[in-house]
Amino acid sequence: MADEDEATRAYRRTARPSAAQPPAAQPRAEAPAAPAGSGREDTVPRARSKVYGKPRSGDSPIRPLGGSGHEAGDRDGAPHGGGGGPRGRDGAVRGGGRGPRRTGRTVLRVVVVLVVLLLVAAVAGYFWIGSRLKPVESLTDYSGRPAETPGEDWLLVGSDSRAGLTAAQRRKLATGKAVGKRTDTMMLLHIPESGRPTLVSLPRDSYVPIEGHGSGKLNAAYAFGGPKLLSKTVERVTGIRIDHYMEIGFGGFVGIVDAVGGVNICVKQDIKDPKAGIDLKKGCQDMDGGTALGYVRTRATGAIPDFERTQRQRQFFSAVVQKAASPGTLINPFTSVPLALNAADSVAVDPGTGLFDLLSVGLAMREGPVATAVPVGSLPTIGGQAVVKWDTQKALRLFEALAADKQVPKDVITK
Numbered sequence: 214m215a216d217e218d219e220a221t222r223a224y225r226r227t228a229r230p231s232a233a234q235p236p237a238a239q240p241r242a243e244a245p246a247a248p249a250g251s252g253r254e255d256t257v258p259r260a261r262s263k264v265y266g267k268p269r270s271g272d273s274p275i276r277p278l279g280g281s282g283h284e285a286g287d288r289d290g291a292p293h294g295g296g297g298g299p300r301g302r303d304g305a306v307r308g309g310g311r312g313p314r315r316t317g318r319t320v321l322r323v324v325v326v327l328v329v330l331l332l333v334a335a336v337a338g339y340f341w342i343g344s345r346l347k348p349v350e351s352l353t354d355y356s357g358r359p360a361e362t363p364g365e366d367w368l369l370v371g372s373d374s375r376a377g378l379t380a381a382q383r384r385k386l387a388t389g390k391a392v393g394k395r396t397d398t399m400m401l402l403h404i405p406e407s408g409r410p411t412l413v414s415l416p417r418d419s420y421v422p423i424e425g426h427g428s429g430k431l432n433a434a435y436a437f438g439g440p441k442l443l444s445k446t447v448e449r450v451t452g453i454r455i456d457h458y459m460e461i462g463f464g465g466f467v468g469i470v471d472a473v474g475g476v477n478i479c480v481k482q483d484i485k486d487p488k489a490g491i492d493l494k495k496g497c498q499d500m501d502g503g504t505a506l507g508y509v510r511t512r513a514t515g516a517i518p519d520f521e522r523t524q525r526q527r528q529f530f531s532a533v534v535q536k537a538a539s540p541g542t543l544i545n546p547f548t549s550v551p552l553a554l555n556a557a558d559s560v561a562v563d564p565g566t567g568l569f570d571l572l573s574v575g576l577a578m579r580e581g582p583v584a585t586a587v588p589v590g591s592l593p594t595i596g597g598q599a600v601v602k603w604d605t606q607k608a609l610r611l612f613e614a615l616a617a618d619k620q621v622p623k624d625v626i627t628k
Contacts, residue, residue, distance in 0.1 A: 351440035363618035371398030414523035465559025467502030538575030
């Protein structure tokens, strides 16, 4: 080494690394970037372990700033190659934000469809039941017919028709074997434009003029000329124009009472009448159709049996109509539908009367009518028959008040 020249020594000093100088750092290989949309997230490495590409804990994820198609797809929940929906911090796909909204819209659609179906069924049922009503020609125009008056006036007729009853039913109901039909009950119902309706019994033995037949009992008008002559006779003696006519027989009467589940009637005295098929004790009690029919038909009570009957008929009619029109009956399809079917099959109405008109009667009667009978003047015997003559002055005041749609004077109301 001593023989080395100065130039050689200088070269060695330049080429040999100094002990105080650290070796140059080697470049570190970086992990390959994850493919876009694959579900993995890029990270900013703070410090790498010696294991290739594995970040240490504490590395912070990079949130997408938007701009790429895949990132946009992740935001709105639509999959773009690698699974859609919003992502959490760990990269897992969360539930889509549109799920609850879609469920709500589906429920709403189902509810709307059900409501529409119910409305369609109700409308179809209304017209179907209405088509089952039996029309009967009962109201006719004629010279001198009373003019139209405010409110609505109904002629309600209960006949003793046994049509539709089997022999066994006739025996059970004690209706007898009479054929044909006669008017057993007649009532005039006035429904005012406002206020309580008035229900007036027209005694069947009322002695009145009958066109073409002189004078006779009111129910004879039906026997001579059916509903047309009866309606015409009532209009002429009352001065009130009849707007609607409704008639029901024994069988229909029983069916309607049973359809509403019976009615509660308060009996004023013990009544036993084998001819009417009843044995009732005094007091309030529930009656089925057969018992109610016997109750309104019997003549086994009162000094003037026909007057007692008209009182019971008004009492019963009010009770059954009020129950039929009660909310508990109308909103219950298991009661309202059978009732509507029984009513449609049991009653006969003038061609201008529909199911809605019948419903209006029930609604008007919910608070109870003013119930009365035509004031009676005398009970003579004419032609060998006991008849009823009206108190002309009081009867005139009664019917004039109804025609004018005014409150009936209290002194003409007969209980």
